[in-house]
Structures are given as C-alpha cells and as structure tokens.
Amino acid sequence: MAIKDQLQADVKTALRASDKGRLMVLRMALAAVKQREVDDRVELNDDQVMAVIEKMVKQRRESIAQFDKGGRTDLSDKERAEIEILTPYLPEQLSEAELQQLVTDIITDTGASGMKDMGKVMGQIKARAAGRADMSAVGALVRARLGA
Secondary structure (H helix, E strand, O other): OOHHHHHHHHHHHHHHOHHHHHHHHHHHHHHHHHHHHHHHOOOOOOOOOOOOHHHHOOOOOOOHHHHOOOOHHHHHHHHHHHHHHHHHHHHOOHHHHHHHHHHHHHHHHHOOOOOHHHHHHHHHHHHOOOOOHHHHHHHHHHHHHHOO
16 A cells, blocks of 8 residues: 555544544645645655655654753653654664664775765665665764764
8 A cells, every 4th residue: 555545544544533643643744745746746656755754754853852952841752752653654764783784885885985975975875775764863874984
C-alpha cells in the first residue's frame, strides 16, 4: 500500500477511534503532502511523501531542542509524541554501526581526504541512506572523520 493511501486509511481509523491527538498529526501530514502536490502540480510517489514526512520530523526535532533550551518540557513532550506518530511512515533508521560503516565505505570509495571533499561524501551518503539517517548527525560524523 502506498504511504499516502496508508495515511488516509489511518486518518479514517483515528477518526473512528476518536483519537484526537493522532488524528490531528495525521491530518497535518496529509495536508503537507497535498500542499506539496498542489505546489508542484504532480502526484507524489512514496519517496516524495517520505521526504515530506522526514521534513516534518526534522522540524519537530529542532523544535524539541529549542523548547528544551527554553525549559518548556510540556511543548517538547508534545513534539516527541508527534514524532512517534510520524516515524512509522518512514523507513527503518540505520543503526550507529551501520552508519559508521557507510561513512567509512563512502570516504574510501570517493578517496576523500579533507574537508574540501565533504560535499562529495555527503551527496553519496544522501543517495545511499535515502531517509534512513538524520543527515545533521551524519554531517557531524563526516566532519569529524574528514577533519581528523
């Protein structure tokens, strides 16, 4: 089943179950997908829908950091709950060991030797990881490897 169809089915299920919190998040995700379809004037495929959901999760992670910094744990808890609702629509994340191995392989394959090669390495990682890794964490890992 396509991710967009799954979202629509889950909206109906949440509506029937009167699960207002889940319903709100799923409707928000579906609205973001539809907005992107209208803006681009295309029907989104699964990869594009995952990109929209990934962006939503990334925004929530950034919000959590800001809310925690400001001492607003109530708001950061709400954002964490939303992330938990959205993550099942994303592919399984790479483990730390798999990510380390992927970075090592790509650095070796590309022959990267310093920070000037970071863009080349990140491009390869983005192509291979395809939504299965937090790219900000990957960037920090690559920076540490190339800077050393």
